[in-house]
Amino acid sequence: MRKNPIVQRETLGAAVLQVRSGRATSRTTLAKALGISPSTTGLYVDHLIAEKYLNESGLNQGPMGRPRRLLSTQAGAGWFAGVEFNAHRIQAVGVDFSGGLKQTVELLLPDEVMADQVTKAILSCVAKLAETMQGPLLSVGLGVPGLVDVQAGVGLYYAFIPDWKQVPLVEIIGSKLKVPVILQNNLRAIALAERWFGIGHSLNDYVILGPRSGFGIAIVQDGRVIEGAHHAAGEVGRWPWPLMGGAGEVKELHHALSAPATWRRLSGVDGRAKLPEDLRAGLAAFSDSKGPVWDAVCTDYARVIGLLHMIIDTGVFILHGPLTMLGERFCQSITDVACALMPALREGGLKVVPSTLGDDAGALGAASQAMEAWAPA
Amino acid sequence: MRKNPIVQRETLGAAVLQVRSGRATSRTTLAKALGISPSTTGLYVDHLIAEKYLNESGLNQGPMGRPRRLLSTQAGAGWFAGVEFNAHRIQAVGVDFSGGLKQTVELLLPDEVMADQVTKAILSCVAKLAETMQGPLLSVGLGVPGLVDVQAGVGLYYAFIPDWKQVPLVEIIGSKLKVPVILQNNLRAIALAERWFGIGHSLNDYVILGPRSGFGIAIVQDGRVIEGAHHAAGEVGRWPWPLMGGAGEVKELHHALSAPATWRRLSGVDGRAKLPEDLRAGLAAFSDSKGPVWDAVCTDYARVIGLLHMIIDTGVFILHGPLTMLGERFCQSITDVACALMPALREGGLKVVPSTLGDDAGALGAASQAMEAWAPA
DNA sequence: GGCTTTTTATTCGAATGCGAAAAAACCCCA
């Protein structure tokens, strides 16, 4: 038997992440992924297997040589909660230790909801998930609307919950649940969801387009989500739009490209009172992808995407939110218009795609955060 | 005497950087800056002193306790070359081991210069610097125009040198000089220059505005210069401008905001044939900061800066190039207009300032790269 | 079946980096 040194928590957590993501499948590949020596990696893996976090799941014969002893995460070792919310509803997901989505809970919030109601509702969602998830709760991720201070664990400001100012969420939730809690802005959480559950697993640079009740973006560069000096990176909704419009009628990008605004433009119907589900249904049924209104909407999107692309030189734009209902043809139109408007984009390989994740992307992203933050005790 | 372990090259280099930058002044502060233990730091410092890279320069008494034994770099331990060029001229600087600028060389290039003439001229500039710099040449940094592949060490493309395509600069220069050579796009090199020699030493997030023969920006986030997925981050010069202009007259941002274009707009004189020095002189003498043309120019800058600020949420914009001749009032006007156009910016603390570095910022930045890349043999 | 080749995993001695404690160097104050 090998001696069992006191290994480093952080490295253990990183090792589990690599195995869970499938980037490392054996001791040797794990060693490469972690950048530590194979011998040390062996010790860590032994420890993790002894603690029932990992197990060996058969052999994998390469073209030659000793077969790898495949590593996998033990699904029942515990679970992670991911919770995302806005002023109207809370969505929570339970993810097992292998990163598999196991359960979803949704909860509608009353109008004019207050901060402490929200935090209570979050706790009750997690409690409901706990009824069916197996093993102990290991960590909680929160996708928080508005400005968020990730370091401090504080929700700074959100316009649509009246008293949402300086809410010490990590402390509130963490002290009740006794597990690590990690925060992220909800759009940036979606970016992480793409990394774990969507097409981002093979990408290191991409941008999330989030036309929802407003319009914001999240930028992933070199595998990291950009925060900004004041936690406000990607808050492009308040761009003046049209950018150089005639005097007097300057609005903001929000008013042109949010999900309801886009629907209003496309359908000609005032959708202010529309519920989110109706909006989705309407968009899904929308088929008129030829007219001048359609072109105008695509042109606006194309302009924004083009500007972004030339600043941060990222490959892929992933469309999220209700507008994904417009499907592939919407993204294709945007790409075409953008390349027509800005020939330089063609060389850069502009790509706009609809997300394959559904409405719970934010909660999934929050769960991803939880997984990334966790390390064995 | 302490035992002398075989220490890690990388960490030695990092230690020298910390001392040179002044972020670490003693063994203890260095330990904190490097994130290693004080005991290990002692060993590294001993080694560096023994090899004559560092020395102890007196004591520094705090308010109480044992005084720090101040560390400093040995200026004569060797020197770094920084070279920046475009199609018209080469600028080279020699920087001593302490990071002090010691010498500058400028060399004009003939019209229609070819790539191999440029590489030869770079070598001759370095040779000229070598005549007066003391100690061995340790490393060379190159600020290269156009697209650059930093990893591969290759200049990919530059429009104004006809055969500048896939130039393996690191190999060409490195094989002659037998020292490490490191590349960077020249605007991104300027960003590094601000970090070492300008106001960037206290900032972790800022943007360089580079209106020169074209218009580009360089973004520093969390102390790192953004590269982009295709080495093209910040290439905003080809934005359509005006962004939603009337049909037919769509131009690009280059045509509105490059240094010559700005001069043309301000002065009303066609400055196409103007030499760079004349341009600078003209701008320095320009005093009419009231008229509608001035406002129009500032508004264009304000729009660009506003958009950028809301995407990447960075604090400070540093203006570089000939337009710094317009001085503080130009930056102030831009700030004012931007805040008027986009009220959201006021909260974000938008700041636009002219660089204090002169025309050799690019070469200084290249030298900074060289310093960062170097580590003891 | 035994041999070589190839790849993965483990063993084991060596050494590097760490932590705790000691030492050093200075202050202040009686």
Place this chain on the structure above:
DNA sequence: TGGGGTTTTTTCGCATTCGAATAAAAAGCC
């Protein structure tokens, strides 16, 4: 002038991590 307090630096033993060699496990080949 000597003791207590404070901060920096060094000493020293220990333990984790590494590297090289070794073992293990399979394929291919004759």
